[in-house]
Amino acid sequence: EAAVTQSPRNKVAVTGGKVTLSCNQTNNHNNMYWYRQDTGHGLRLIHYSYGAGSTEKGDIPDGYKASRPSQENFSLILELATPSQTSVYFCASGTGKGDTQYFGPGTRLLVL
Amino acid sequence: QQQVRQSPQSLTVWEGETAILNCSYEDSTFDYFPWYWQFPRESPALLIAIRPVSNKKEDGRFTIFFNKREKKLSLHITDSQPGDSATYFCAARMSNYNVLYFGSGTKLTVEP
Numbered sequence: 001e002a003a004v005t006q007s008p009r010n011k012v013a014v015t016g017g018k019v020t021l022s023c024n025q026t027n028n029h030n031n032m033y034w035y036r037q038d039t040g041h042g043l044r045l046i047h048y049s050y051g052a053g054s055t056e057k058g059d060i061p062d063g064y065k066a067s068r069p070s071q072e073n074f075s076l077i078l079e080l081a082t083p084s085q086t087s088v089y090f091c092a093s094g095t096g097k098g099d100t101q102y103f104g105p106g107t108r109l110l111v112l
Numbered sequence: 113q114q115q116v117r118q119s120p121q122s123l124t125v126w127e128g129e130t131a132i133l134n135c136s137y138e139d140s141t142f143d144y145f146p147w148y149w150q151f152p153r154e155s156p157a158l159l160i161a162i163r164p165v166s167n168k169k170e171d172g173r174f175t176i177f178f179n180k181r182e183k184k185l186s187l188h189i190t191d192s193q194p195g196d197s198a199t200y201f202c203a204a205r206m207s208n209y210n211v212l213y214f215g216s217g218t219k220l221t222v223e224p
Contacts, residue, residue, distance in 0.1 A: 031210050042118075042201055042216040043156065050210070058211065090155060096210060100146070103155035 004104035012110045019078040023091030031094045032074040036087040081111045118215035131189040133218045135202030142204040149198045192222045
């Protein structure tokens with residue numbers, strides 16, 4: 001069973017503050033993804049990575065940075081958080097082309 | 113521009129009935145179509161998937177019907193159970209890329 005963990009699980013931030021969301025996977029998957037989920041929009045891809053040192057922009061990258069320092073870890077960084085970034089953020093990992101994506105438990109972020 | 117569209121947004125059926133969830137897509141280069149389901153307060157998980165070489169994929173009570181010419185697919189859930197109540201996401205993967213485009217989801221409620 002794929003294991004993807006996220007921290008923190010819940011976060012309250014202030015507008016203009018810096019927020020870092022962390023994701024760890026223990027299954028040696030090459031690919032990792034960050035999504036946000038909002039009512040009516042489903043899952044929207046923010047950034048993804050094909051391996052350590054690589055990051056790629058997804059559909060909605062504005063206002064977000066990503067970092068993949070190792071095979072296991074993938075972070076999402078909000079340098080200047082805004083209330084519009086209030087959402088549930090999911091990290092996922094996968095082995096590659098066509099394979100299943102395994103999702104973490106999610107992080108609920110509230111930006112006041 | 114939404115690559116994957118789902119309908120209806122919400123659907124209620126009685127226990128034992130067949131639920132039909134619809135999905136359509138824009139890009140003919142999509143070559144893999146997974147359906148994910150998500151229970152309240154949980155993360156999405158893969159339910160069933162199909163590739164365009166087939167027009168039907170069955171797994172127990174869950175069946176995907178695929179129409180490549182019309183760029184449409186549907187998920188049929190026969191003998192629906194209250195435990196099937198969840199949000200169902202249709203997704204599509206573009207050939208040669210390891211990213212998924214998700215629809216906005218259909219919330220299914222199965223009444224006992």
